[in-house]
Amino acid sequence: MKIRDKILIHFSSTVIALTAISLTIIYILFSEYREEEFQQQQNGKIHTTIKLIEKFKQESATISYLIDQQDINDFYDEKLLVYDSNKDLIFASLDSLDILKAESILNKLSPSQRWIETKEENYDLIGIYAETNGHNYYAVSKAYDAFGYTKLYFLRNVLVIIFLFITIVVILISRFLSNKISRPITALAENLNNYDPSTEKVEELEIETSSYELSQLTQGFNELLRRTNEAFVFQKHTIHHISHQLKTPISVLVSELERIKNFSSIVDIKPEIENQIIKAKSLGGIINVLLEISKIESGQQTQKQPLRIDELFFDVIDELNAIYPDFHFEVNYVPDEIDENSLIINLNPLLIRQAVHNLLSNCVSYSSDHKAEISIDCTESDYLKIQIINAGKPISTEEESFLFNHFFRGKNSQGIIGFGLGLVLTKKIVELNSASITYSNPSDNSNVFEVRFSLTARTEITGSN
Incomplete structure (x- = not known):
């Protein structure tokens, strides 16, 4: 069922049900009020008749007849019976209306039970025990409240009309509101279907x-x-990531093994094999990085631990210098004297190491003077800023917005091997570690990558100690 129809049905049925209950209660209360009011009128007439009988009891029956003649038009259809203390009938109104329950009511009346009320069809029937001037009387009255029923039927018809009117109005309003409320949800569902x-x-x-x-x-x-x-x-693009990250080291590893195969001396082979073991372990590290990202992408929480970020940079620099001994990395701190605790950040060691490796390798590939500067800025209290700067041809302003897109390679990458995926992987890793990365080229021969690490996690770590 559509949500629009649910709103329409639930809202309208609730309001209509409450309206019906309210109008029914009004009708029942008025009906009870009519009955109580009419019975009190009957009771009043009974007492008036008894007083007249008491007053003129020495007169002839003609006077009693005249009393009845005076009262006969009080109610539309009425029968009144009055009995003495011995329950003998002493007065009966002129109406030919029969009271079928008169004997039963009379037997139940006593000084201890002075009031009985019941109904015969639409007639109100009451019995009372009364005391006047030391005399006891019993009376039974049966009457039809024509005026009261007329008002009751009129009220019933008015309430029915009000109920029908409210029902129609509620349905129309419910339909309008359900359409208005469900329209955004319907639009959202359609957009999702078209996604x-x-x-x-x-x-x-x-x-x-x-x-x-x-x-x-x-x-x-x-x-x-x-x-x-x-x-x-x-x-x-996982296959492209794997190709980009693993193709070159695998090719180098195979080439080196083929070269070692031609060695004839065991003494020469052993150190070469040890070097290939180190490279193979590095290759395994890259595979672990890709697996770690896949786990995070599938919804698993990334495992972080406190790391000193500058030591991580020095480790990666040592690895790259072993491969590129002619390249020089210069590390500077801002300010010169810093609190070592400000360099400790909660990070995923496996992923962040790969990101640092990608950024520094990028410097090696694109630097025009075989050197790069790493500036570690600890002046801010909320974040740690690290800039990786190298000289070289920058990308154009138009290309900057595409730098972290898959497969993008700027004009300055001509003649350099790559697939345009390293920075995409780096940006992903940086964001997974609650950091950000940006690129800028402040001059015509400068490239700057800036990474900002939030220090919130570090504050929690140092605070717990």
């Missing part, structure tokens, strides 16, 4: 609504779509 997960560009869902909950729902869907798209794109 193509195979596209790499995420188009955010937009709906026109003033509802806070629906706005939050839309934002949540857009965030979910963004993350889903990122995971989909990453999985889509």
Whole structure:
């Protein structure tokens, strides 16, 4: 069932049911009030008749007849019986109306039970025990409240008309409100049905609504779509990541093994084999990085631990210097004297090491003077800023917005081996570690990558100590 129909049914049925209950209660209360009021009128007439009988009891029966003649038109259809203390009938009104329960009521009346009320069809029937001037009387009255029933039937018809009118109005209002409330949800559902997960560009869902909950729902869907798209794109290009990260080291490893195969001296082979073992372990590390990212993309929590970020940079620099001994990395601190605790950050060691390796390798590939500067800035209290700077031809302003896209390679990459995936993987790793990365070229021969690490995690770590 559509949500529009559910709102229509639930809202309208609730309001209509409450209206019906309210009108029914009004009708029942008025009916009870009519009955009580009419019975009191009967009781009043009984007492008046008894007083007249008491007053003129010495007169002839003609006077009693005249009393009845005076009262006969009080009610539309009435029968009144009055009995003495011995329960002998002393007065009966002129109406020919029979009281079938008169004997039963008379037997039940006594000084201890002075009032009995019941009904015979639509007639109100009461019996009373009364005392006047030391004399005891019993009376039974049966009457039809024509005026009261007329008002009751009129009220019933008015309430029915009001109920039908309210029902129609509630259904129309419910239909209008259900359409208005469900329209944004329907639009959201249609946008989701039209969403193509195979596209790499995420188009955010937009709906026109003033509802806070629906706005939050839309934002949540857009965030979910963004993350889903990122995971989909990453999985889509996993083979390219593997090719980019593993093709070169595997080729080098195979080439080196083929070269070692031609060695004839065991003494020469042993150190070469040890070097290849180190390279193979590095290759295994790259595979572990890709597996770690795949785990995180599947929803598992990333495992982090306190790391001193400058020591990580020095380790990667040592690895690269072993491969590129002519390249020089210069590490500078800002300010010169710093608190070592400010360099400790909660990070995933496996992933962040690969990101640092990619950034420094990028310097080796694109530097024009075989050197790079690493500036570690600890002046801010909220974040740690690290800049990787190298001289070389920068990318154009138009290309900057595509730098972290899959397969993008700027004009300055001509003649340099690569697939345009290293920075994509680096950006992904940096974001998974609650950091950010940006690129700038402050001069015509300068490239600057800036990574900012949040120090919130470090504050929690140092605070717990």
